Amino acid sequence: MPAPTTFIQGELKRTIDDRFRVSLPPEMAQAVTDESGSTIVTKERFGCLSLWSAAEWQARQERGVDVIRSKIEAGAMDQRWGEVQRLGRLLSTRSKTVQLANRSRLLIPEGFREFLGVPAGGEIMLIGAVICVELWNPATWLEALTQDMPEFGSLFKELVV
Amino acid sequence: MPAPTTFIQGELKRTIDDRFRVSLPPEMAQAVTDESGSTIVTKERFGCLSLWSAAEWQARQERGVDVIRSKIEAGAMDQRWGEVQRLGRLLSTRSKTVQLANRSRLLIPEGFREFLGVPAGGEIMLIGAVICVELWNPATWLEALTQDMPEFGSLFKELVV
DNA sequence: TTGAATGTGGGTTTTGAGCCCAATACGATG
DNA sequence: CATCGTATTGGGCTCAAAACCCACATTCAA
Numbered sequence: 001m002p003a004p005t006t007f008i009q010g011e012l013k014r015t016i017d018d019r020f021r022v023s024l025p026p027e028m029a030q031a032v033t034d035e036s037g038s039t040i041v042t043k044e045r046f047g048c049l050s051l052w053s054a055a056e057w058q059a060r061q062e063r064g065v066d067v068i069r070s071k072i073e074a075g076a077m078d079q080r081w082g083e084v085q086r087l088g089r090l091l092s093t094r095s096k097t098v099q100l101a102n103r104s105r106l107l108i109p110e111g112f113r114e115f116l117g118v119p120a121g122g123e124i125m126l127i128g129a130v131i132c133v134e135l136w137n138p139a140t141w142l143e144a145l146t147q148d149m150p151e152f153g154s155l156f157k158e159l160v161v
Numbered sequence: 162m163p164a165p166t167t168f169i170q171g172e173l174k175r176t177i178d179d180r181f182r183v184s185l186p187p188e189m190a191q192a193v194t195d196e197s198g199s200t201i202v203t204k205e206r207f208g209c210l211s212l213w214s215a216a217e218w219q220a221r222q223e224r225g226v227d228v229i230r231s232k233i234e235a236g237a238m239d240q241r242w243g244e245v246q247r248l249g250r251l252l253s254t255r256s257k258t259v260q261l262a263n264r265s266r267l268l269i270p271e272g273f274r275e276f277l278g279v280p281a282g283g284e285i286m287l288i289g290a291v292i293c294v295e296l297w298n299p300a301t302w303l304e305a306l307t308q309d310m311p312e313f314g315s316l317f318k319e320l321v322v
Numbered sequence: 323t324t325g326a327a328t329g330t331g332g333g334t335t336t337t338g339a340g341c342c343c344a345a346t347a348c349g350a351t352g
Numbered sequence: 353c354a355t356c357g358t359a360t361t362g363g364g365c366t367c368a369a370a371a372c373c374c375a376c377a378t379t380c381a382a
Contacts, residue, residue, distance in 0.1 A: 015361090019338080023360055064321040069168065071320075072292075078224070080320070081292065085211075087320055088291025090313045092172045093306060101340065104359085110338095111172055176371065180329070184370070262330065271328095 008032075008128035013138075018120045020108045021101075024051075028126065028133045029104040037103070042095040043115050047140025051106070051133040054097055065091075108135075167192050169289035174299075179281045181269045182262075185212075189287065189294045190265040198264070203256040204276050208301025212267070212294040215258055222252070269296075 008031045016022050024032075031053065032039050038054035068084065071077050077084050096109050108116065117137045118124050125136040136144070169192045175183050185193075192214065193200050199215035229245065232238050238245055257270050269277065278298045279285050286297040297305070 017361070019362095021361090026359080064317060065168065067321045068291075077320075081221070083316065083320060084292060085290045085295075086309060087313075087316050088169070089288050089295065089305075090309060090316070091291070092170050092289045094313070096172075099340090102342090105361095107339070110174065178371075179373090182329090186369095266330090268329070 007130055008133055009130070010126070010128040012126050013123055014126050015123050016108065016118055016120060020113055020120055021105050022108065022124065022126075022135070023105045024100070024126065024133070026104060028128060029100055031128075032133050033100060033103060037099050038097050039100055039106070040095050040097055041106075041109060041112055043093065043112065044134065045140075046115060047117050047137035048144075049108070049112055049116050049135040050129070051135070052131075056131075057095070061091075061095075168291055169193075169294055170291070171287070171289040173287050174284055175287055176284050177269070177279055177281060181274055181281055182266050183269065183285065183287075183296070184266050185261070185287065185294070187265060189289065190261055192289075193294050194261060194264065198260050199258050200261055200267070201256050202259055202267075202270060202273055204254075204273060205295065206301075207276060208278050208298035209305075210269070210273055210277050210296040211290070212296070213292075217292075218256070 008028060010025070010028070012025070014022050014024075028051075032051040034053045034055035036054070040052040040054050040057040042050050042052065042057075044050050068077075068087075072084070093111070096112070098107065098109060100106050116124070116135060117140070123138055125138055125141045127134040127136060127141070167188070169189060171186070171189070173186070175185075177183050189212075193212040195214045195216035197215070201213040201215050201218040203211050203213065203218075205211045229238070229248075233245070254272075257273070259268065259270060261267050277285070277296060278301070284299055286299055286302045288295045288297060288302070
């Protein structure tokens with residue numbers, strides 16, 4: 001997998017327009033778009049979506065998917081179709097490939113809107129999470145913050161040291 | 162068995178028309194149709210039907226049947242004729258061969274409609290589950306998701322490793 | 323044979339995504 | 353302080369696809 005090209009950072013508020021479009025600041029847009037112009041949207045947890053450069057994401061995920069594909073071809077899955085089916089189902093809901101209009105505006109796809117839980121015209125938080133960009137429902141963001149913030153110190157130490 | 166030609170993916174909402182027809186997006190339709198134009202519909206669990214390329218389905222099923230046949234021949238089933246018979250019954254009610262109109266429109270067969278539990282004019286979720294396409298009653302889908310999603314990580318690991 | 327119910331094949335309408343452009347806000351710079 | 357460039361937002365237009373609707377064919381039963 002190619003190492004992330006940039007360290008995505010920043011926190012800002014944006015509004016979703018009536019057509020469920022969000023404009024991303026140029027740095028973020030650029031960071032989550034690959035050469036072919038594709039971006040991956042994934043459901044993270046209720047109230048939070050994340051954006052990834054398609055190339056990077058696929059590198060990560062396709063490695064796994066390729067393994068499964070070759071196992072299927074080799075017949076190694078014959079006893080486990082049910083599980084393959086179940087995993088496939090989850091893969092399908094979890095992520096979707098999109099293109100940003102004008103290389104900067106995201107249309108939140110059907111199915112991800114309810115998950116984010118922000119109505120048309122509502123506000124969201126845009127968070128740079130180093131390796132991806134996250135879209136948060138402001139209420140969920142606040143919760144997560146108050147809950148995670150106390151751990152910041154120890155987490156920082158843990159990852160740095 | 163022929164390996165699946167494509168990795169069926171995607172999640173979308175569709176409505177059933179007043180005659181219990183659903184139009185499938187081209188990729189999905191193509192993926193569940195074999196050269197002779199046949200598709201298999203199966204009852205998966207209440208609130209869920211699935212679609213398979215007929216050729217693949219039959220290949221898979223025959224393999225299972227072969228196992229049973231050889232067990233029968235070996236005398237391993239002598240005490241279990243009742244069960245074999247019951248299995249046979251289930252196999253025949255469980256699935257049905259259909260043709261998609263215009264290579265894309267599915268008529269949900271009589272007997273499968275109640276099983277899906279969506280009325281004419283209602284909505285369904287179409288899910289790509291890698292090796293098949295599933296039709297879900299939206300309510301059931303939501304339940305299944307909230308239940309299965311947490312297992313995603315471990316399931317993924319299990320199948321990939 | 324006829325009529326109702328069901329399947330089938332178009333047509334039309336409507337919705338929404340993609341694309342583009344205009345108006346505004348904002349910031350930087352001379 | 354004026355001006356220019358860039359970012360953001362809103363809206364209009366177009367096209368494709370989904371939903372809806374109707375007309376015809378087929379089947380089955382009375």
